[in-house]
Amino acid sequence: MSAAPSLEAITASKAYGGVQALDNASFSALPGEVHALVGENGAGKSTLIKVLGGRVRPDSGTIRIDGAKVVHGGPNDAHLLGCWTVFQELTLLPWMSVAENLLLRREPRNALGLTSPRRLVAAAGRVLEKFGITEIDPRALIEDLPLAARQVIEIVRALSHEPRILLLDEPTSALMERETAWLFAQIRRLRATGTTIVFTSHRWHEVETIADRITVFRGGRDVGSFTTLAEEEAVTLMTGQRVETFYPPLPAAPSARADAMLSVADLAGGRLAGVSFTLHQGEILGVGGLAGHGHRELFLMLFGAERPHAGRILLRGREVRLRSPRGAIRNGIALVPEDRKTEGLLLPLSVRDNLTLAVLDRLSRFGVIGRAAERAQAARLMARLAVRAPNAAIPVGTLSGGNQQKVLLGRWLLADCPILLFYDVTRGVDVATKHEIYELMMELARSGSAILFYSSDALELAHLAHRVLVLREGRIAAELPALDLTAEQIVAAAMRERLAA
């Protein structure tokens, strides 16, 4: 601890509108140190990263790099000092190729200052290869890549600048285990060369695995830095209170005679190769497995957003054809997606408008919305869900991720849909909000809703589902009963084929 810090923020503050995102926060990181920033959503981690990386100018406070005060005029200034950032909201250009994105503003050029696609692709190929990425085609357009691959490209771009300071905001939230392992190997290599690495994560085991030091944020302030910290202590620090039992108890499993709410027979299409199961009233049916094995297609088909090529969907024994999300909602099926920003919420509209969107016909008379009824409903829901927002009229886009997710959940609560599809709803959501979402799920199940629940977090499935279907290559590879179910079993079932091969 004798070395001088390579990166410091001293009493930095930043407000967005009325929300104090950073409130006199201080932070310092040493050369050759992997420093984790932890805290709930809205605790100020992302804002701190943006301030350090020159993306956002603090309202007050000082940033120091190698002891010298710096005033970033923009990302370029930070880059000149060897400080590179991987932002949580990716900064790739969707309709340009991997190569163009990787080498943006440093394309190989000829004497006339012009680049050529051929040289660009070759150079990008070398960069990818250098960091051990062989499965991404440098000519592919970003928009055609899955989220995980985009995240990898974003990381490779930062790595390729050989940063002295590397800031990573939630780099693993879009990554699967293999890519996370790759990232950690890169981080270890950089650490050995004296690079300072700052990262944020909501996954404690990652923090434990790789971090040399942990700084906890709460409410825009740093509440302590530690070289060792137990998870319970961290959660207490992050939330300011003790979370008693993280996973709430499951309601009793529905009896074998419980009503079949939703049955699926040989459903296939896209990567889904034929899946059959039945979801009962009051049941939480988990769906697990590695990404890209058909989960997404299954959920989109059940929500009417994608058409199956084959198979049948039965609601209470009656066959239905779901041609659109509107049709699904009419049949009492609601989807809570992972990507709430693009698949669920209308960000510029108010919290209230978002809450009541699906039930406007119920609140309206002759096509005119009853404002009083709408207000009352929205206020009730916001209180029930503990949505942290100054009022119901502010745009939902200004809320933190966890609170946005709660608004989306609230919409379907209001719509009274008996069948709920939860697709990785807690991804990128902080601990306290996760807990609230879990509680809500249990409450919904107790009151008779049937819940189909996909999660990329096997631990979540093991604790929160009555049984778990593991999808592999578009089929159900295993059906695991909840009794004594462990995350390891789910992961093992998902990987079996791969291990055997």
Added chain:
Amino acid sequence: MPPRAARRSLLAHAIARNIGLVLVIFLLVFSIFLYGLIYGLTEGRLPGGFELTSTVNNTMPLVLAAMAQTLVVLTRGLDLSVGGVVDLANALGAISLGATPARMALASAFILLAGAGLGLVNGILVAYGRLQPILVTLATLSIYQGLAIRILPQPGGAVPEGYTALLTNPSVPAALLYVVLLGLFWTAFRRSQAGIAIIAIGNDEGAAAANGINPLRAKLLAYTLSGFFAAAAGLFLVATATAGDATTGNGYTLTSIVAVVLGGVSLFGGRGSAIGAMLGAFVTTMIVNILFFAHIDPLYQSFYEGAFLVIAVVLAEGLGRFVRKRR
């Protein structure tokens, strides 16, 4: 290592990436074929060199206007003032192009610079004023048109023969050379820092800024170049007409957008090629030719033009989806 992103053949990549270009080439071939057929049926012979030359000459102003429009559309903007700049250049050309080559060169250079200046005004208002491009250029369209009428209240003026011969020679398809030069310009521009910046901000302005691109500068450049090319369109227009008219340019605002859309340039910015837009300009001319030789009542001409545009866009969209599905 990370999830699948299958490697495809170079050709498949090129087609998938330039689906708009593929479609506009198809449209062009199809419309040329149809034109030849109808021409042959009504005239009793196939179109020849004269038809080629006059078609290229007549399309040149639209080709340039399409280039102007593309540059702005790529930034996720829209330049409605293209027609106004064409008018202004047209009017200025009619009164200032003198008889001597030096005078012609000087006047042309001045007019092109003036066009760039008018574009710069748009750019400043859009980039620094943070105003909606559609609003800014709608206002400047009226202003530029007003100025043009003020300069040349009645059609007239004279364009020296030498000027017409140089730009739009009625007997030699010299204008084809300009089309090729424009294609080369675009290819180089697309590979330059400035061109990449313009496309990048059309992809995602925030992301481009995070990568150190200056969005304001890129916008200024796009609008300035747009003004420059629109002024060039005006000069070609005055050269073909051999006299000035401060109102004939009006139509270029809309037809340039049509050419851009036909050429596969996304109105959402960031995607497309000016080569496609220039080919789109030729498709637009061919449609007019076809309607002319099919003896369609000129009153119904815009009806058929509109119908054709809708069909073409639906086709483009359908083909795009088809290619996407097959991945």
